[in-house]
Amino acid sequence: MENFPVINLDNINGEERKATMEKIKDACENWGFFELVNHGIPHDLMDTVERLTKEHYRKCMEQRFKELVANKGLEAVQTEVKDMDWESTFHLRHLPESNISEVPDLTDEYRKSMKEFALKLEKLAEELLDLLCENLGLEKGYLKKAFYGSKGPTFGTKVANYPPCPKPDLVKGLRAHTDAGGIILLFQDDKVSGLQLLKDGKWVDVPPMHHSIVINLGDQLEVITNGKYKSVEHRVIAQNDGTRMSVASFYNPGSDAVIYPAPTLIEENNQVYPKFVFEDYMNLYSRLKFQAKEPRFEAFKESNVNLGPIATV
Numbered sequence: 445m446e447n448f449p450v451i452n453l454d455n456i457n458g459e460e461r462k463a464t465m466e467k468i469k470d471a472c473e474n475w476g477f478f479e480l481v482n483h484g485i486p487h488d489l490m491d492t493v494e495r496l497t498k499e500h501y502r503k504c505m506e507q508r509f510k511e512l513v514a515n516k517g518l519e520a521v522q523t524e525v526k527d528m529d530w531e532s533t534f535h536l537r538h539l540p541e542s543n544i545s546e547v548p549d550l551t552d553e554y555r556k557s558m559k560e561f562a563l564k565l566e567k568l569a570e571e572l573l574d575l576l577c578e579n580l581g582l583e584k585g586y587l588k589k590a591f592y593g594s595k596g597p598t599f600g601t602k603v604a605n606y607p608p609c610p611k612p613d614l615v616k617g618l619r620a621h622t623d624a625g626g627i628i629l630l631f632q633d634d635k636v637s638g639l640q641l642l643k644d645g646k647w648v649d650v651p652p653m654h655h656s657i658v659i660n661l662g663d664q665l666e667v668i669t670n671g672k673y674k675s676v677e678h679r680v681i682a683q684n685d686g687t688r689m690s691v692a693s694f695y696n697p698g699s700d701a702v703i704y705p706a707p708t709l710i711e712e713n714n715q716v717y718p719k720f721v722f723e724d725y726m727n728l729y730s731r732l733k734f735q736a737k738e739p740r741f742e743a744f745k746e747s748n749v750n751l752g753p754i755a756t757v
């Protein structure tokens with residue numbers, strides 16, 4: 445098995461540019477995942493986000509999680525749990541408008557740091573989308589525009605903690621799924637592991653690495669690239685000891701963006717993916733997240749009859 449792809453983004457502006465672009469291309473085509481180092485986000489900001497996220501979990505989330513586990517009797521299960529995840533989460537929205545000031549239980553310092561972090565991640569996401577455009581032979585800005593809709597992209601963060609689990613063989617931290625959206629930027633714990641992706645039928649660890657950002661591609665990039673790039677199934681294995689932090693930010697299309705394969709990526713009239721409005725896809729995804737993605741695409745092929753000239757074959 446080849447090594448998990450690690451991209452040094454510093455090299456994008458120097459002599460190593462060509463090799464780095466090639467590495468990104470290979471990661472997008474064959475992994476759906478890669479890990480970025482020297483991505484330009486200040487390490488001290490990441491340290492602050494980590495410290496405040498862990499403090500917030502201990503102060504505001506841990507007890508609630510323990511009560512939930514006790515209520516559901518999750519510690520004593522004897523058979524595999526298929527309808528719940530061993531995770532404690534909350535969500536923040538940054539775009540089209542921020543809801544950070546309304547999310548309860550956050551300190552001012554935490555709100556400020558998350559805002560600053562999100563702004564850096566938004567820039568990084570857009571920079572990455574342009575690198576993908578370059579590798580795909582699409583004009584600069586194509587993907588950003590494809591995601592834009594009438595109000596710009598949707599950008600949000602899922603803050604999760606995966607506490608120690610007494611039955612990791614029976615309860616997943618997070619059950620296997622592909623991500624619905626565009627491009628995902630993950631700041632994960634550098635000590636407690638657990639994230640795995642499915643590659644060639646085998647589960648592969650996404651290695652914890654200090655100050656790295658893990659990138660993965662969502663279903664919308666699979667559709668726009670007409671399957672040249674794929675969203676890849678991943679899951680979180682709960683651990684016996686240690687709490688794993690996961691701060692995952694989702695740069696997604698705007699709710700009314702119309703998503704369809706880029707015409708230049710359709711070879712010999714072979715349009716494999718449908719055209720749909722992103723919000724409709726999300727409505728379907730919210731019910732079918734933990735199922736295979738193919739039926740989601742199929743469902744829109746059937747309804748494409750009414751969607752005009754770019755309708756699928």
Ligand SMILES: [Fe+2]
Nearest residue numbers: 621622623678
């Ligand atoms: Fe995910």
